[in-house]
Amino acid sequence: MFINLDFESKEPIYTQLMHQIIEGIARQELKPGEALPSVRSLAADIGINLHTVNKAYQQLKQEGFILIHRQKGVVVNPDGIPQADEAYMELLKSKLRPLVAESICRGVNADEFIEVTTNLYRDLNKKEEI
Template sequence: MMIEIDFSSDEAIYIQLTNQIIMGIATSRLQEGDTLPSVRQLADTVGINMHTVNKAYSLLRQEGFVTIDRRRGAVISIDVNKRKALEELKQNLMVALAKGCCKSVSREEVHQLIDEIFDEYDENR
Protein backbone atom coordinates (compact mmCIF):
# COMPACT_ATOMS: atom_id res chain seq x y z
CA MET A 1 0.00 0.00 0.00
CA MET A 2 1.46 3.31 -1.10
CA ILE A 3 0.58 6.30 1.07
CA GLU A 4 1.66 9.78 0.06
CA ILE A 5 1.20 12.62 2.54
CA ASP A 6 1.27 16.23 1.38
CA PHE A 7 2.81 17.98 4.36
CA SER A 8 2.15 21.38 2.77
CA SER A 9 -1.59 20.71 2.42
CA ASP A 10 -4.16 22.47 4.59
CA GLU A 11 -5.90 19.10 4.96
CA ALA A 12 -5.08 17.33 8.23
CA ILE A 13 -2.66 14.42 7.85
CA TYR A 14 -5.06 11.92 9.46
CA ILE A 15 -7.73 12.94 6.93
CA GLN A 16 -5.29 12.49 4.04
CA LEU A 17 -4.40 9.06 5.37
CA THR A 18 -8.06 8.10 5.87
CA ASN A 19 -9.01 9.27 2.37
CA GLN A 20 -6.14 7.40 0.73
CA ILE A 21 -7.15 4.15 2.43
CA ILE A 22 -10.77 4.67 1.34
CA MET A 23 -9.56 5.33 -2.22
CA GLY A 24 -7.52 2.12 -2.02
CA ILE A 25 -10.68 0.21 -1.14
CA ALA A 26 -12.71 1.92 -3.88
CA THR A 27 -10.09 1.07 -6.52
CA SER A 28 -9.70 -2.52 -5.24
CA ARG A 29 -6.06 -2.06 -4.24
CA LEU A 30 -7.30 -2.95 -0.76
CA GLN A 31 -9.73 -5.84 -0.42
CA GLU A 32 -12.09 -7.10 2.26
CA GLY A 33 -9.96 -8.98 4.81
CA ASP A 34 -6.68 -7.21 3.99
CA THR A 35 -4.70 -6.16 7.04
CA LEU A 36 -3.37 -2.63 7.22
CA PRO A 37 0.13 -2.01 8.57
CA SER A 38 0.42 -1.64 12.33
CA VAL A 39 0.12 1.90 13.67
CA ARG A 40 3.85 2.00 14.46
CA GLN A 41 4.84 0.49 11.11
CA LEU A 42 2.77 2.92 9.06
CA ALA A 43 3.89 5.91 11.14
CA ASP A 44 7.54 4.97 10.60
CA THR A 45 7.07 4.30 6.87
CA VAL A 46 5.25 7.56 6.16
CA GLY A 47 7.18 9.64 8.68
CA ILE A 48 4.27 10.75 10.84
CA ASN A 49 3.28 10.46 14.49
CA MET A 50 1.72 7.19 15.68
CA HIS A 51 -1.19 9.14 17.20
CA THR A 52 -2.00 10.50 13.74
CA VAL A 53 -2.21 6.98 12.30
CA ASN A 54 -4.26 5.84 15.29
CA LYS A 55 -6.69 8.72 14.72
CA ALA A 56 -7.06 7.76 11.03
CA TYR A 57 -7.64 4.09 11.90
CA SER A 58 -10.23 5.08 14.52
CA LEU A 59 -12.07 7.22 11.98
CA LEU A 60 -12.00 4.37 9.45
CA ARG A 61 -13.47 2.08 12.12
CA GLN A 62 -16.19 4.60 12.99
CA GLU A 63 -17.10 4.98 9.32
CA GLY A 64 -17.32 1.21 8.81
CA PHE A 65 -14.26 0.63 6.61
CA VAL A 66 -12.14 -1.37 9.05
CA THR A 67 -12.48 -3.45 12.16
CA ILE A 68 -9.82 -3.46 14.84
CA ASP A 69 -8.66 -6.92 15.90
CA ARG A 70 -6.26 -7.31 18.83
CA ARG A 71 -4.20 -9.93 17.03
CA ARG A 72 -4.42 -8.78 13.40
CA GLY A 73 -4.73 -5.01 13.88
CA ALA A 74 -6.78 -2.94 11.44
CA VAL A 75 -8.56 -5.16 8.92
CA ILE A 76 -10.53 -3.97 5.88
CA SER A 77 -14.14 -4.84 6.68
CA ILE A 78 -16.67 -2.86 4.71
CA ASP A 79 -19.91 -1.99 6.50
CA VAL A 80 -22.66 -3.08 4.13
CA ASN A 81 -25.28 -0.74 5.55
CA LYS A 82 -26.17 0.93 2.25
CA ARG A 83 -28.76 3.30 3.70
CA LYS A 84 -26.22 4.74 6.13
CA ALA A 85 -23.62 4.98 3.35
CA LEU A 86 -26.06 6.82 1.09
CA GLU A 87 -26.94 9.30 3.82
CA GLU A 88 -23.25 10.02 4.49
CA LEU A 89 -22.64 10.39 0.76
CA LYS A 90 -25.57 12.80 0.48
CA GLN A 91 -24.18 14.99 3.27
CA ASN A 92 -20.72 15.07 1.69
CA LEU A 93 -22.14 15.77 -1.77
CA MET A 94 -24.29 18.62 -0.48
CA VAL A 95 -21.18 20.46 0.69
CA ALA A 96 -19.15 19.60 -2.42
CA LEU A 97 -21.96 20.71 -4.74
CA ALA A 98 -22.47 23.93 -2.78
CA LYS A 99 -18.78 24.71 -3.27
CA GLY A 100 -19.13 23.96 -6.97
CA CYS A 101 -22.20 26.19 -7.29
CA CYS A 102 -20.27 29.04 -5.68
CA LYS A 103 -17.63 28.59 -8.40
CA SER A 104 -20.23 28.41 -11.23
CA VAL A 105 -19.74 24.70 -11.93
CA SER A 106 -22.66 23.51 -14.07
CA ARG A 107 -24.86 20.46 -13.56
CA GLU A 108 -23.45 18.99 -16.78
CA GLU A 109 -19.87 19.42 -15.53
CA VAL A 110 -20.75 17.69 -12.27
CA HIS A 111 -22.41 14.78 -14.10
CA GLN A 112 -19.39 14.42 -16.40
CA LEU A 113 -17.03 14.44 -13.42
CA ILE A 114 -19.07 11.80 -11.59
CA ASP A 115 -19.15 9.60 -14.70
CA GLU A 116 -15.36 9.91 -15.04
CA ILE A 117 -14.85 8.92 -11.41
CA PHE A 118 -17.21 5.93 -11.65
CA ASP A 119 -15.50 4.82 -14.87
CA GLU A 120 -12.16 4.89 -13.05
CA TYR A 121 -13.53 2.71 -10.25
CA ASP A 122 -15.14 0.30 -12.74
CA GLU A 123 -11.79 -0.12 -14.53
CA ASN A 124 -10.12 -1.19 -11.28
CA ARG A 125 -12.69 -3.80 -10.26
Protein backbone atom coordinates in the same frame (compact mmCIF):
# COMPACT_ATOMS: atom_id res chain seq x y z
CA MET B 1 -0.87 0.32 -1.63
CA PHE B 2 1.04 3.53 -1.88
CA ILE B 3 0.21 6.33 0.60
CA ASN B 4 0.87 9.84 -0.66
CA LEU B 5 0.20 12.62 1.86
CA ASP B 6 0.28 16.35 1.18
CA PHE B 7 1.78 17.98 4.25
CA GLU B 8 0.98 21.44 2.82
CA SER B 9 -2.74 20.68 2.45
CA LYS B 10 -5.40 22.26 4.64
CA GLU B 11 -6.93 18.79 4.97
CA PRO B 12 -5.74 17.05 8.17
CA ILE B 13 -3.21 14.25 7.68
CA TYR B 14 -5.45 11.65 9.37
CA THR B 15 -8.26 12.54 6.94
CA GLN B 16 -5.94 12.21 3.95
CA LEU B 17 -4.79 8.83 5.26
CA MET B 18 -8.38 7.66 5.74
CA HIS B 19 -9.33 8.77 2.23
CA GLN B 20 -6.38 6.96 0.69
CA ILE B 21 -7.18 3.71 2.51
CA ILE B 22 -10.84 3.98 1.46
CA GLU B 23 -9.71 4.64 -2.11
CA GLY B 24 -7.48 1.56 -1.95
CA ILE B 25 -10.49 -0.50 -0.90
CA ALA B 26 -12.66 1.05 -3.64
CA ARG B 27 -10.01 0.29 -6.29
CA GLN B 28 -9.74 -3.26 -4.88
CA GLU B 29 -6.05 -2.74 -4.17
CA LEU B 30 -6.96 -3.66 -0.58
CA LYS B 31 -9.10 -6.77 -0.39
CA PRO B 32 -11.45 -7.88 2.41
CA GLY B 33 -9.43 -9.60 5.14
CA GLU B 34 -6.13 -8.13 3.92
CA ALA B 35 -3.79 -6.98 6.67
CA LEU B 36 -2.80 -3.34 6.99
CA PRO B 37 0.42 -2.19 8.66
CA SER B 38 0.38 -1.70 12.40
CA VAL B 39 -0.06 1.83 13.70
CA ARG B 40 3.64 2.07 14.60
CA SER B 41 4.83 0.57 11.35
CA LEU B 42 2.69 2.80 9.13
CA ALA B 43 3.60 5.91 11.12
CA ALA B 44 7.29 5.11 10.76
CA ASP B 45 6.98 4.25 7.05
CA ILE B 46 5.29 7.52 6.09
CA GLY B 47 6.93 9.71 8.70
CA ILE B 48 3.96 10.83 10.75
CA ASN B 49 2.97 10.65 14.40
CA LEU B 50 1.54 7.31 15.50
CA HIS B 51 -1.42 9.13 17.10
CA THR B 52 -2.33 10.42 13.64
CA VAL B 53 -2.39 6.88 12.22
CA ASN B 54 -4.32 5.67 15.26
CA LYS B 55 -6.94 8.41 14.78
CA ALA B 56 -7.37 7.43 11.11
CA TYR B 57 -7.62 3.72 11.99
CA GLN B 58 -10.14 4.36 14.76
CA GLN B 59 -12.33 6.40 12.42
CA LEU B 60 -12.10 3.73 9.71
CA LYS B 61 -13.03 1.10 12.29
CA GLN B 62 -16.02 3.15 13.45
CA GLU B 63 -17.21 3.49 9.84
CA GLY B 64 -16.86 -0.27 9.20
CA PHE B 65 -13.95 -0.22 6.76
CA ILE B 66 -11.46 -2.05 8.97
CA LEU B 67 -11.34 -4.30 12.00
CA ILE B 68 -8.70 -4.07 14.70
CA HIS B 69 -7.83 -7.35 16.42
CA ARG B 70 -5.41 -7.67 19.29
CA GLN B 71 -3.83 -10.78 17.82
CA LYS B 72 -4.44 -10.36 14.05
CA GLY B 73 -3.75 -6.64 13.89
CA VAL B 74 -5.53 -4.31 11.49
CA VAL B 75 -7.42 -5.86 8.55
CA VAL B 76 -9.81 -4.65 5.89
CA ASN B 77 -13.26 -5.71 7.03
CA PRO B 78 -13.48 -9.35 5.86
CA ASP B 79 -17.29 -9.16 5.74
CA GLY B 80 -17.11 -6.23 3.31
CA ILE B 81 -18.00 -2.62 3.87
CA PRO B 82 -21.49 -1.90 5.21
CA GLN B 83 -23.75 -0.98 2.30
CA ALA B 84 -25.30 2.45 1.87
CA ASP B 85 -28.47 2.97 3.86
CA GLU B 86 -30.75 5.97 4.32
CA ALA B 87 -28.43 7.52 6.93
CA TYR B 88 -25.43 7.18 4.59
CA MET B 89 -27.36 8.76 1.71
CA GLU B 90 -28.21 11.74 3.93
CA LEU B 91 -24.53 12.05 4.89
CA LEU B 92 -23.58 11.87 1.20
CA LYS B 93 -26.00 14.68 0.37
CA SER B 94 -24.66 16.84 3.21
CA LYS B 95 -21.06 16.35 2.01
CA LEU B 96 -21.90 17.02 -1.64
CA ARG B 97 -24.10 20.07 -0.98
CA PRO B 98 -21.24 22.54 -0.36
CA LEU B 99 -19.31 21.19 -3.38
CA VAL B 100 -22.34 21.65 -5.62
CA ALA B 101 -22.96 25.15 -4.23
CA GLU B 102 -19.33 26.18 -4.79
CA SER B 103 -19.42 24.70 -8.29
CA ILE B 104 -22.51 26.77 -9.11
CA CYS B 105 -20.80 29.91 -7.76
CA ARG B 106 -17.75 29.17 -9.95
CA GLY B 107 -19.84 28.72 -13.09
CA VAL B 108 -19.70 24.92 -13.35
CA ASN B 109 -22.92 23.75 -14.96
CA ALA B 110 -24.78 20.56 -14.05
CA ASP B 111 -23.48 18.63 -17.07
CA GLU B 112 -19.86 19.52 -16.24
CA PHE B 113 -20.35 18.58 -12.59
CA ILE B 114 -21.92 15.25 -13.54
CA GLU B 115 -19.12 14.57 -16.05
CA VAL B 116 -16.46 15.19 -13.39
CA THR B 117 -18.18 12.96 -10.84
CA THR B 118 -18.86 10.25 -13.44
CA ASN B 119 -15.21 10.21 -14.48
CA LEU B 120 -14.05 10.02 -10.86
CA TYR B 121 -16.50 7.20 -10.17
CA ARG B 122 -15.29 5.25 -13.20
CA ASP B 123 -11.65 5.82 -12.24
CA LEU B 124 -12.20 4.41 -8.76
CA ASN B 125 -14.68 1.66 -9.61
CA LYS B 126 -13.09 -0.54 -12.27
CA LYS B 127 -15.46 -3.43 -11.56
CA GLU B 128 -18.65 -1.61 -12.57
CA GLU B 129 -19.47 0.49 -15.61
CA ILE B 130 -21.94 3.32 -15.27
